[in-house]
Amino acid sequence: MTSCATTPSTLPFSPLRRVSPFHPTRFLNSPFPRPSISRRGFSCHVAVSSDISSSVTSEEEAEAAAKIGKKVRVTVPLKVYHVMKIPDLDLCGLEGAIKQYVAIWKGKRITANLPFKVEFLIPVEGQDKPVKVLAHLREDEFEYVD
Amino acid sequence: MATQAAFLGSTLLSPKLDSSLRRSNRLKTRAQVDPSDKSVEIMRKFSEQYARKSGTYFCVDKGVTSVVIKGLADHKDSLGAPLCPCRHYDDKAAEVGQGFWNCPCVPMRERKECHCMLFLTPDNDFAGQEQTITLDEIKEATSKL
Secondary structure (H helix, E strand, C coil), X not given: CCCCCCCCCCCCCCCCCCCCCCCHHHHXXXXXXXXXXXXXXXXXXXXXXXXXXXXXXXXXXXXXXXXXXXXXXXXXXXXXXXXXXXXCEECCCCEEEEEEECCEECCEECCCCCCEEEEEEECCCCCCCCEEEEEEECHHHEEECC | CCEEEEEEECCCCCHHHHHHHHHHHCCCCCCCCCXXXXXXXXXXXXXXXXXXXXXXXXXXXXXXXXXXXXXXXXXXXXXXXXXXCCCCXXXXXXXXXXCCCECCCHHHHHHCCXXXXXXXXXXXXXXXXXXXXXXXXXXXXXXXX
């Protein structure tokens, strides 16, 4: 507690009273309604560790699992460059099957923005077997094929 | 478990009470530590090599390239893998384990889309002519931060 006034006084704000202007007790003699006692201060929020809802519900997992194996067709022009045998490949119009939903991994939510891993089998000239291509797609880049 | 420490501090209490409160409220926060030189060098070499391999170029503003390389090095040091430094994650360890955002990330590998602007295709307005960057350039650009 800050040291109090040396001389008693009946006036609310006697200049002789050495009370901190921020001390709540200054309001005790005040004719005005007493404000809620709150210390002048600061609040600081620090995230010590974050694990904010990264766990996935079983519902979401089941929903994701249901999509695996479904046949899809790409509906937007989509160039991929990671296939060795086909350097510049446009997937538009090609059909494939959903292999994996990568936004859920070991029960945790992943921030992948291309969560659908789709497998395409693309025939190539001069080769008997079609080339297997795995590409990641967004939900709005393909449609389900019956 | 989500924990957020929120504390109310006051600088205007009596010295005795003030110091004991301060002692109990003091929260150790980890300061931003620079990544090791070794990691920066590794990520610099990786960036140059991957730019060459993918036919992409660094940004005209090498400061952008430098900050991203430093961010990659930082994640490599703290998480064990160079997670994309330009994104926010809920669970970094899970992201590293799954690997979508491990540089080079999936959008970059498949579509040559690097939103960090580290690897830019030649048709990009901000793409420069270079596929190289020196350690000095990185240090100079990031020292002002």
